[in-house]
Amino acid sequence: MGIDAIRNLLIGHVTTSVLAVVFSLFSFGLLFYYSWQLALLATGLVAVLVGVTALLVFLQLRHQRELLYLQGKVASLLFGLIQGLPKLRVGAAEKRAYALWAERFSEQRRRTIQAQRVANVQVVFNAVYAVLTTLAIFSMLGLSEKIELPLADFLAFNAAFGQFQAAALSLVGLFSSFLLVVPIYERLEPVLEAVPEVDPTKTDAGELTGDVELSHVAFRYDDDGPLVLDDVSLRARPGEFIALVGPSGSGKSSCLRLLLGFEKPLSGSIYFDGQDLPSLDVASVRRQIGVVLQNSRPVVGSILSNILGASNLGIEAAWEAARMAGLEDDIKSMPMGMHTVISEGAGTFSGGQQQRLLIARALVHRPRILLFDEATSALDNRTQEIVGQSLEKLKATRIVVAHRLSTIQNADRIYVIERGRVVEVGNFQELAAAGGLFSRLVERQTA
Missing domain, CATH: 3.40.50.300 (P-loop containing nucleotide triphosphate hydrolases)
Structure with a gap:
């Protein structure tokens, strides 16, 4: 994980999210144009969606930071074990070395599973919540006598709501991508902030005599x-x-x-x-x-x-x-x-x-x-x-x-x-x- 990982996380989200924001503004306006009561409900439902998703992203961020740390420890240990393989054989310490690697690798796998569980909860929530929001809008339209909306207008409202909800999810995805970049950047920070030796303002030593x-x-x-x-x-x-x-x-x-x-x-x-x-x-x-x-x-x-x-x-x-x-x-x-x-x-x-x-x-x-x-x-x-x-x-x-x-x-x-x-x-x-x-x-x- 490094600069390539940061680029891959961000490159696919920025352009689509900018377009999503533009279209979501039109969709948001259309919601109030067709029915301000249903528009308020739709806004509240999307706010709940964004809030829950943001909470899950923060939980995933905590696991991701720890996971990157553990991956570094496992990779470092594995490299050291391979480099020191002759010494391990001389000391008949292969089993102890394997036990040490297995302990750290199992710790990494546990953290990976925990992070995946949070990601799975987010996927399930997004899928279920899309159905629940549709049911909520249908229920309010059916139970409220004050809302009179022709079928054509309701279909247009529902389409605008779908676009607005998708745009909100896209923005949350962009936000989560930025957050997931944080632990990767933290590990790269010492390298990125190191002062390079190459400095064009410094003088060439010329041909040295050996003093x-x-x-x-x-x-x-x-x-x-x-x-x-x-x-x-x-x-x-x-x-x-x-x-x-x-x-x-x-x-x-x-x-x-x-x-x-x-x-x-x-x-x-x-x-x-x-x-x-x-x-x-x-x-x-x-x-x-x-x-x-x-x-x-x-x-x-x-x-x-x-x-x-x-x-x-x-x-x-x-x-x-x-x-x-x-x-x-x-x-x-x-x-x-x-x-x-x-x-x-x-x-x-x-x-x-x-x-x-x-x-x-x-x-x-x-x-x-x-x-x-x-x-x-x-x-x-x-x-x-x-x-x-x-x-x-x-x-x-x-x-x-x-x-x-x-x-x-x-x-x-x-x-x-x-x-x-x-x-x-x-x-x-x-x-x-x-x-x-x-x-x-x-x-x-x-x-």
């Missing part, structure tokens, strides 16, 4: 949550290799998300070549950055399409990127080579192959800036050495989040982050001898 800086940045994910980053400053000059290390949850990955413009800082500034990121077209910045984020996965498609993405580069560029990532021999050993298809979840690729594929995708454009978040955690030492040599030759600015400290021994500068604050800065040898947090981390990994 990147976070200046006194503070950041939190939730308005009432704790600070994830607190007065963090770091800088990478063109061609430098910068590493971010620290305990899990200290804010290292958040730094990369801020640099990519995925999040906005509470305070402080982010600069690329001295240009403030909020003033730049963020797409023009991202196009010049090679990125491998934590828990990134290849997409469904061929190896070639995964490496090249939407670029216009040829297969030669893909092979060169694969060579730089240490993936060339693996691809050549596959029967279809670069055209080997990667399925959902990339289950036929090892963790190391997936990481090398993502690294190849990040390198294929030969970007001036590289942001790696645990991008080589699944690689063996030999492959790690190949990737490291390729990155050195590329001479790009590298900002790397790493837990394997052996991978950052050649870093120009290491920022040690703890609880959202930079607590140490220096190269590997300086920090290892300083006796601080970094030194303790080194001792744990070399013990």
Whole structure:
């Protein structure tokens, strides 16, 4: 349910309802022209019809809002279960997963039945009430001695009443359609009100040299949550290799998300070549950055399409990127080579192959800036050495989040982050001898 649902609900009612209003005015006038007594009765009967129908619509609206919420929960759960199917099998939790889905789905079905009951009551009421209104008019005409209406006039009155009643029902239908749009719009509202990144007033970043800086940045994910980053400053000059290390949850990955413009800082500034990121077209910045984020996965498609993405580069560029990532021999050993298809979840690729594929995708454009978040955690030492040599030759600015400290021994500068604050800065040898947090981390990994 979304924009299409809103359009489908409204498109069939607006035109017909406008025409119905125009014709109902003529019909309403004809009722009083033929008999004002019967016209008053007809008006009252239609008012009752409109009132009852409106009440039923409000009841249906309540069920519809809850139904949309439950449908979203069931769809989300089902997607998660399908994505996590291997984990469910490992834990022999298939029955528990099915029971959880069945519980939520049965709740959705109960609400669907309740909403359908209200709709059925409305259909039955409209059908029965049409007969009752006709009987009421015939009864009043037969019992009242003051109303004298020739047969021809009565037939014309009855036809006008039918048109007036149909027009009233059409207006109620339009009203109900507008109301049923409300819960759909409520679910779409966060998307529709989100500010798009595309802003023609922002400046193109131009060709970046690789100078990147976070200046006194503070950041939190939730308005009432704790600070994830607190007065963090770091800088990478063109061609430098910068590493971010620290305990899990200290804010290292958040730094990369801020640099990519995925999040906005509470305070402080982010600069690329001295240009403030909020003033730049963020797409023009991202196009010049090679990125491998934590828990990134290849997409469904061929190896070639995964490496090249939407670029216009040829297969030669893909092979060169694969060579730089240490993936060339693996691809050549596959029967279809670069055209080997990667399925959902990339289950036929090892963790190391997936990481090398993502690294190849990040390198294929030969970007001036590289942001790696645990991008080589699944690689063996030999492959790690190949990737490291390729990155050195590329001479790009590298900002790397790493837990394997052996991978950052050649870093120009290491920022040690703890609880959202930079607590140490220096190269590997300086920090290892300083006796601080970094030194303790080194001792744990070399013990």
